[in-house]
Amino acid sequence: MARERFAQQGYAATSVRGIATAAGVDSALVHHYFGTKEDLFVASLELRIDPRVIAPTITAGGREEAGERLVRLLLSVWDDEESRLPLMGLVRSVFEPESRALVPEAFGRLILGPVGDALELDEPERRMTLVASQLVGIVVLRYVAQIEPLASAPAETLVATYAPVVQGYLTGPLP
Amino acid sequence: MARERFAQQGYAATSVRGIATAAGVDSALVHHYFGTKEDLFVASLELRIDPRVIAPTITAGGREEAGERLVRLLLSVWDDEESRLPLMGLVRSVFEPESRALVPEAFGRLILGPVGDALELDEPERRMTLVASQLVGIVVLRYVAQIEPLASAPAETLVATYAPVVQGYLTGPLP
CATH class of the missing domain: 1.10.10.60 (Homeodomain-like)
Known part of the structure; x- marks a missing residue:
């Protein structure tokens, strides 16, 4: 309701x-x-954890660690079967016209916005949508479509692969 | 049917x-x-163009241009309203359990597989799922959820932003 x-x-x-x-x-x-x-x-x-606790965890290590922390936290939440189920419903809602805005609004407001603020990024909205575009892609391929070899890759391999990219979106030069 | x-x-x-x-x-x-x-x-x-024409276009410029060509082609196809509609239906099908495999199979078989082969990549499947994880994220944020400022960013700005990342997934070092 x-x-x-x-x-x-x-x-x-x-x-x-x-x-x-x-x-x-x-x-x-x-x-x-x-x-x-x-x-x-x-x-x-209806998530298992309050998403508002996530931003402080990500920003606690400062700007230069934030990319790695974002990727590691995303994977740890989604790799947990019980957390995944309600999240899957939220992701699906992006494809229903009447609830398209719900997930972006929720994650923008509760997680990505506060992370951008705490890290004092320049162009926080632009940077955060770039970050989100990579994280969402990981979710869709690894957990929704379950494409190999991404679906069964060890989380730490993926952290090592994706953290530099996400860090670049957070603090690297932008065109 | x-x-x-x-x-x-x-x-x-x-x-x-x-x-x-x-x-x-x-x-x-x-x-x-x-x-x-x-x-x-x-x-x-039921797409407007045969997806099999895409791989040769992407690989025509060689390995070092492939990342940029992939991003530019993705944006030009999705920025075109008539092409977007049938693609939107395909993307949505990833979230329906009975057709989860359709899109990955189609795009793996018809586009990403041939690109990986033509570029003679090491670990082509792994690299191509990394590429796909970024491209899919762009599609979801820019076209499905329509998140700003990504939704109305000029295509060339996004090419400049994403091409180095996609190129890194194609030919850069992997952990």
């Missing part, structure tokens, strides 16, 4: 009051159980 | 005879109208 509304209307245009009304309950009740609008949004994603 | 069978059974296990039988026609008729099994497979993808 909340997830559909965020997907259809976008985060900014969705109100806790609107969701509460549609659910036939008082908005104070929704606030009581879920907290802020962002908390409700996160809960609606 | 043919496309569903290729999707469900994979290319190798699908026969022209089986498709003809399921369609209630003689297999000679299918051969007459469509040619070889590969021709039938290509026709079943």
Whole structure:
């Protein structure tokens, strides 16, 4: 219910009051159980971990380690079968016109935006979409389509392969 | 009909005879109208151009230009609205369990495999899945999810950004 509304209307245009009304309950009740609008949004994603804990983990080692940390964390979350299932549903939603914006909005708002801010990148939005374009491709080929030899490559080999590329998108020169 | 069978059974296990039988026609008729099994497979993808013309275009400039040519060709095909529509359907099919293998099989067999062979790459399968992981990510972010600033970036800026990465996957050192 909340997830559909965020997907259809976008985060900014969705109100806790609107969701509460549609659910036939008082908005104070929704606030009581879920907290802020962002908390409700996160809960609606139904992930195993709160994605807001990810950005500090990635930026803790500073700018020069962030690429490697991003790739390693992506692989560790997706390699875990229980985490993968709800994420798979989220990725699929990108291909449904009415929820196309949900995942980019969620990951932009909750993970990539804060990472870009914490690392004080120049052109953070541009850099973060480049990063996302590589990470999403890994997800689609390794976990969704399960293409070999990528699907069964050891995570550390992939970290060594992809970290320099992601680091380049974060802090390298851009055309 | 043919496309569903290729999707469900994979290319190798699908026969022209089986498709003809399921369609209630003689297999000679299918051969007459469509040619070889590969021709039938290509026709079943319903694309605007025959994907088999792509590999020679990419490899014509030799190994050191192949990364740039791959990125530029990907963008020119997807930036064209009429070409994009059937491709969008193919990309979506990766998320349907029964047709997960169709797109990777098609693009591996018809484009990436021949490119890897023509360039005489070491570890062609590994390198080509790395290339695909970046190209697929561009497609998902720029055309499917339409994330800014990637969605409206000029093609030539993206060629300059992504070509060195794709070239590195093709001919650079691997861990």
